[in-house]
Structure formats: structure tokens, C-alpha cells
Amino acid sequence: MTEIAPGSLADSNRLAYSGRALPPGVQGARARRLGWWYFTEHILRQMKGYGWPVLVYDVGQPLLYLFAMGVGLGAVVDANAGTIDGVRYLTFVAPALLVSTAVMTAAGEMTYPVMSGFKWQRIYYGPLASPISPGQIAFGHLLAVSFRFIAQATVFWGLMQLFGASASGWSWLVIPIGVLSALSFASLLQAYAATLRDEGFQFAFIQRFIVMPMFLFAGTFFELTAMPVYLRWIGWLSPVWHGTELARVANYGRELAPGMAWVHVGYLLALLALGLVLANRNYRRRLAE
Amino acid sequence: MPTVIHASDLTKKYGDFTAVDAISFEVPAGESFGLLGPNGAGKTTTMRMIGGTSTRTGGTLTVMGLDPETHGPEVRAHLGVVPQQDNLDEELRVRENLISYGRYFGLPYSYLRPKADELLEFAQLTEKAGEKVTALSGGMKRRLTIARGLVNEPQILLLDEPTTGLDPQARHILWDRLFRLKEEGVTLIVTTHFMDEAEQLCDRLIVIDKGRIMAEGSPRSLIRQYSTREVLEVRFGSERNATVVHQLEGVGERNEVLPDRILIYADSGEAAMEEVTARGLNPLTSLVRRSSLEDVFLRLTGRSLID
Numbered sequence: 001m002t003e004i005a006p007g008s009l010a011d012s013n014r015l016a017y018s019g020r021a022l023p024p025g026v027q028g029a030r031a032r033r034l035g036w037w038y039f040t041e042h043i044l045r046q047m048k049g050y051g052w053p054v055l056v057y058d059v060g061q062p063l064l065y066l067f068a069m070g071v072g073l074g075a076v077v078d079a080n081a082g083t084i085d086g087v088r089y090l091t092f093v094a095p096a097l098l099v100s101t102a103v104m105t106a107a108g109e110m111t112y113p114v115m116s117g118f119k120w121q122r123i124y125y126g127p128l129a130s131p132i133s134p135g136q137i138a139f140g141h142l143l144a145v146s147f148r149f150i151a152q153a154t155v156f157w158g159l160m161q162l163f164g165a166s167a168s169g170w171s172w173l174v175i176p177i178g179v180l181s182a183l184s185f186a187s188l189l190q191a192y193a194a195t196l197r198d199e200g201f202q203f204a205f206i207q208r209f210i211v212m213p214m215f216l217f218a219g220t221f222f223e224l225t226a227m228p229v230y231l232r233w234i235g236w237l238s239p240v241w242h243g244t245e246l247a248r249v250a251n252y253g254r255e256l257a258p259g260m261a262w263v264h265v266g267y268l269l270a271l272l273a274l275g276l277v278l279a280n281r282n283y284r285r286r287l288a289e
Numbered sequence: 290m291p292t293v294i295h296a297s298d299l300t301k302k303y304g305d306f307t308a309v310d311a312i313s314f315e316v317p318a319g320e321s322f323g324l325l326g327p328n329g330a331g332k333t334t335t336m337r338m339i340g341g342t343s344t345r346t347g348g349t350l351t352v353m354g355l356d357p358e359t360h361g362p363e364v365r366a367h368l369g370v371v372p373q374q375d376n377l378d379e380e381l382r383v384r385e386n387l388i389s390y391g392r393y394f395g396l397p398y399s400y401l402r403p404k405a406d407e408l409l410e411f412a413q414l415t416e417k418a419g420e421k422v423t424a425l426s427g428g429m430k431r432r433l434t435i436a437r438g439l440v441n442e443p444q445i446l447l448l449d450e451p452t453t454g455l456d457p458q459a460r461h462i463l464w465d466r467l468f469r470l471k472e473e474g475v476t477l478i479v480t481t482h483f484m485d486e487a488e489q490l491c492d493r494l495i496v497i498d499k500g501r502i503m504a505e506g507s508p509r510s511l512i513r514q515y516s517t518r519e520v521l522e523v524r525f526g527s528e529r530n531a532t533v534v535h536q537l538e539g540v541g542e543r544n545e546v547l548p549d550r551i552l553i554y555a556d557s558g559e560a561a562m563e564e565v566t567a568r569g570l571n572p573l574t575s576l577v578r579r580s581s582l583e584d585v586f587l588r589l590t591g592r593s594l595i596d
Contacts (some may be wrong), residue, residue: 015408016475017444018442022394025363031394035393038393042378042389045381049380049381121380125376126376129365129372130393131363287342288343
């Protein structure tokens, strides 16, 4: 069999083979290396279309929480208890709110949009006919969403500074901590959403019985140890509690038991790794049908 | 011409069901090659195996000398794909769709920006460049999908049911665009269940049914081989068709009874009609037409292309 030499039919006046495109071999090699990034670009291009509403949401939501929980509830707590964990309530609760809102955003970004990619808008199927692979599509989508987490956490941290809610020079570390917490939840959710055929009760269930309990019972508003022992597992399992513990260390130097910081980081990384593996597998299966 | 696609005993099974049953074909560069068959014949599955997005159960397949299963990205870099169901990104603008898609091939923006403009002109969508995809008609979406498939300057364009769901005018515009690509030497692989589309677009085609190749050749040679020059269609009303048919024996070379009409295959439809009248039969309507691929399919499978 003879292979046509690339560009042998090239004619710069022709639409089909102008000869200006990269040779197919180079296109294939680039896609193998960077295909995931090309899909990230695509999702970011989509996000640009609704940039303003997202920005308003990402500024508005922290403001609401910081005023209500930090300033409002904080005034009550501080007046009665003095300090909590050695700091003002606002300083205690703000990093936890940052982690929680990041995880809530993960719940929004990796449920309906994933189903839409397979079912409604079908944007996963366009690139399938290009050189990029299903695994790259899965990872590219997660990476694009992580930019959203970074933007959101950065805005949140900036507002915390305006409210004077940080008591450490390392408080900026709440940004990567929040992003890691959100990603660990996002990757698992993405893997799960890729297995769903129809919009049933599942996403509403996740919202009500996984996301909300994590927000309420995973040490956001009070120490996890304030909960009865038989409810603490909610915190232990949830990325929110592990992220919150770390974020408090960054925000005001909370003291953890020796080695616990590594346990928290390790747990979040392990969830992320598991999510990545499962999402890769589930996208491959689903897109090969 | 060198061969761009070579399939030998290509097979795809889903459990007990055999979607593609040991088909073999070769496509030389620059040819317009068709896969004609009814829905469920295995055409789309074959297309997906060519692109390496579906694995094969047996046989060998090479595209530009490469195995799509092991060299998927390289094979797909040679291909432009126009799927049966449009999957444009409706959240992006028309021109953005082309640029965004071109990025999947690792193509730089300096190449993609002018290329997108050329493709929009080709697709007659220049004025729609900044519109949302949702604002396009069905025919425009199809042309945009074709333009998108050309963004990487592929040597082979795969078109899966390119005009299904389009009105006649939109179909003709689309065919015209595809002719232009053919003139430029692009190899077209077209699946269709429309005989007129196969006759319009294909130099050569295979007729597939239930995953097997029933016949292979140019539209003209297939018609010559499997049908007569003309066909006389007569209608006696749905109840009488079956009772009249034995009286029509021997009028043409052969007859086919369809639910609503009887087809009489003869070299001269006029002469056959005279014979029908001479036998004292007066059909409600009669029509003489040239044989088409529909007749070839009917002859080969005993069924119509469109159920």
C-alpha cells in the first residue's frame, strides 16, 4: 500500500489542501501530547460566554456568607464565647466557608454539565472524531473547571482580606486548599455523572443528602468534635472537613495533631486520584458505545 | 491511484448481534465511495471503525496505511468527519466552532483564523460568522459541520447520512458543495439510505444489508446488472394489486408487488404498458421511469430502502 506523501496534492488556492495545515502526523502527535488542554480551551471558551453572571455569583456568594455567618453570627458568638479556637469567629468560619463554597461549585459544575456533554449538547462527541481521546476529554473538562475554582477561591480570599478575616501571612494558601478540596469532590462526581443515562433523582439527591450535610456537619460552623461521635463520620469522609482543617491552619495557624496535616492532604489527593481513574474509565466506556 | 482505505473481512459484533459481517472493500484516493443500505445495515458502525472510535471484532482495516485502533489520533488527523447527528457546540458562535474544533488537531491560531474565514465562505455562511449556532437552519448547520470537518485539511471526508432531514433545496446546495470538494480530489466516503443521493454523489458503492455486502459497483453498472432499463409502475388500488398480479406475469422480465403498487421491470416501459392494456387490465394510475438503485436494492433484498 502506498501512502500519499503529505502535501502532494497541495495547492495554496485550494480549500481542501492548501498545504498550510500541519502534516497529519504532527497533528496526531500534538493531540496525543496536549489533547486534554485543547478540550480545556474549549470549555473555557464556553465559560467566557457567561463570564459576568459567574463573576457576580463568585463575588456575591462570599459576601452573603461573610456578612451573615462571619459578621452577623460572629457578633453573637464573640459576645458570648469570646473567641473560638483562639480567634474571632469570622476568622474561624471564613476559611471553612471558602472550602464549602468551592465544593458546592464542584457539585454544580460536575453534574448537569457532564450529563449535557453526553446527552443534551453532546459536546463530548464533536472532539471524539478528532485526534483527541475520551480520557483527554474527561481530564480537560476537570481542568477547565479547576480554573473556575481558582478564580472563585481567589475572589473569596480577597474578600476575606477586606473583612480582616485572616490572621496569618500564609492565609493565601486557602486558595490551593480550597481548589484541591473542590477537585477531589469534582473528579468523583464527574466519574459518577458519566454513568447516568437520564436525569432522575440522583443529582437532587447529591445536592440534598451529600452536599448539604457536608456543609452543615463537616466542621464548617463549629468544631467537628462538637458533634456526637456517631455523626462525626460525615466529616471524616467528606473532603470539606479535611479541606477546612487545612484552611484553618493556613488562615490563623490552627494547631493540628502531629501528622494530621499530611493525613488531610493525602486524603484529598487520594480522592482526586480515584476520581481521575474512574472518570477516565467511565468516559472511555461511554464514548465508545 | 493509491488506496486510502483497505478493509478485509471487517467484522463488528455486539454480543450475539453481528452489525458488520466480514465486509471487504478498498477505496482509492480521490474516489467518492458510497455505503448504501437501510437503517441498521451497519453503515455507521463501519464509519466508526474507520475513525477508530469503535473497535472491530475481526478482520483487518487500514486507513492511509495505518491501523485506526493503534494509530487512532494519526488516522483521525487524516479524516474529516460529518456525523449523522450534528454535534456543533451551540454555546459558541459559528466561527468559534471552527476555530475551537481546529484546536483539537493541534493547529495554531495563526493558521485557524484565516482558515475559518475561507471555510465559512465555502459553506456560504460568511454572514453568519458571529451568530449563535442555534440561529442556523438545518441546512446551514449541516454545512457548518462539513466546514468543521475540513478544518484540518483532511484527505478523506466521512459523511454519515449527510442530507437526512434536509429539504430538497438544502440538499442540492449541500451536494453542490460536496461536488466541489470532489473536484479538488478529496476522497468522500458517504453513507446514505437515499438512492438519489448515492446516484448523485458516488462513483462507486457497496450495497449493504444486515452487515453484509450485497453488491458492489458504480450506480450505472449496478442498475444494468440488477435491473432493467425502465420500470413501469401500475396501481390497481391496494386490494386489487395482489389479485391482478398473476395476470401480469410475463409482461416484463419480472414483477415486484409492493403494498401500494406493482413494479414491472422491462426495457421499454411503454411497450409493457401496451401489453398490460392488451390483457384487458386498466390500472388506476401508471408511470414509466428509469431504473434506480432503489430497484437494485429491492431486487437484492426483497425490501425497500426506506421502511
